[in-house]
Amino acid sequence: MSKDRFERDLIKAAFDLAAQQGWRRVSVAAAARHGGLDLAMARQHFVCTGMILARFGRAADVHALHGAMTEGVVRDRLFDIIMRRFDYLQQHRDGVIALIRYAPTDPLLALWLQRTNLASMGWILEGAGVSSRGVRGELRKRGLLAVSAWALRAWMRDESEDLSSTMAALDVALMRADQAANQFSGRRGDAMDAAIEPVTAPDAPDAPFVPDDDPDRPS
Template identity: 30%
Template sequence: MANAKTQQKILLGFLELLKAHSYEEVSFASLAEHVGVKLSDIRAEFSSKKALVEAFGEMIDRGVLDDRDEDMEGQPARDRLFDVLMTRIDHLAPYKEAIGTLHSAVRKDPGLALEFNSITVRSQRWMLVAAGIEVSGLKGRLVTQGLAVAFARVIDTWLKEDDKGMPRTMARLDKELDQGESWLKFLGKAEKMSRSFRKMGQGVRRSRKSEPTDGDGDIPASALHEAS
C-alpha cells in the first residue's frame, strides 16, 4: 500500500506527463516508469486515470478551502464567490500546462467530458461552500452545474492569457457571474411558483378529504354531484 508521500509523487508525476503528452498518451506504464514506482502501488491508490484527475481536483479544493479569506465574510455573495474562484485559479496556476492538456482532451471527447463533469460539479459545490453560499435540492444541482460550465469558460480564457494580472480572465469571470445572477433570480422565481403550486395542490387534497362521502367512505359527494 502506497503512503501519502507516494500518492503525491504519483499524482504530481501524472501532471508532469500531461505537460508534454496528450491525456490519451499518458499510460499507467509510462507513469510508473516516470515516477519510479511499481504498477501495483499505482493500482492500489488510483484505479483509473479519472481517479487521478479526481485526486487533482480534491487537492485544489483543499488548497482553496485552506486559503479562504475570512475577511470577505461581510461582503456580498457575488464578491465572495469571485474571490474564491480567483483563489482557485491561483492554485491551478502551477499546473496550467497540464490543465490545458485536460481541457483539450475534454473538448475533443464528449464521453470524457461527461466523465469529468461530476468531478467539476463536486469541486464547484465546495467553492460555493467556501463562499458561504449553500444551496440544496434541485436548485442546488442546477446552480452547481451552471457554475461548473461557467468556470470552464473562464478557464478557457485563462489558458489563452499571458498577462500575469489576468485582466481578461477576471473580466470573463465577472461576465459569467453577472449571467449567473440573472439565472439565480429566474430560479428563485421558479422555485417560489413551484412552492405555490404545491401548496395549492395540498389545499385541494385536504378539502377533498374533508368533504362528505357517498356513504361508503370512498367517493366525495362533490364528485358524485359533478358526475350526475
C-alpha cells in the same frame, strides 16, 4: 515516502507527461515511470487514471477552500474561491490544457469531468455560504459551472503572471449571473446573497444531473 507525498508526486508526473506527450499517453504506470516512482506503490494507491483525476480535482477544491474569504457579499466570496482554484490549476497549467483539449475526443471522460466539476461547484457554493442541496442547489451548481467554464476559456489563453484576463472574465461572468439572479428573484443589489439561480455564460456547456447519493457531494 509518505502516501500523501507519493500521491502528489504521481499526480504531478501525470500532468507533466500530459503536457509533453498529450493526455492520451497518460496512464498510472506511464506517470510512475515518467516521475521515477515505484510501480508497486503506484498500483497500490491508484487503481486507474480516473483516480489520478479524482485526486487532482479534490486537491484543487481543498486549495480553493482553504483560507477563502468568509466576509463580504457572496459574489466576492465566489470570485475569491474560484480564483484560488485557478491558482492551483496554474501549477499544472500545460497538463490541464492538454486534458481539456483531449476530453472532447473521449465522450466518457468528458461526461465524467462534467460530473466531477459539477460536484466541485457544490463545494465552492458551500464555501461561499450558499446551499448546494436539493433542486435549487442543482440549479445553482449548473449556473456556477457555466460561470466557471467561461472563465476557464479565458484562463487557457491567459499568459499573464497575475491571471488578470482570467480575473476579468470571471468578474464579467459573475456580474451576468448576478443580473440574471436579480431578474429571476426580483431582488435588487447583490441577489447572489440569497442564491445563484440558473444562469448561462455565452457558449457554456450544459452539465449533467448529479444524484443525491453522489459520493463527492459536500455533506
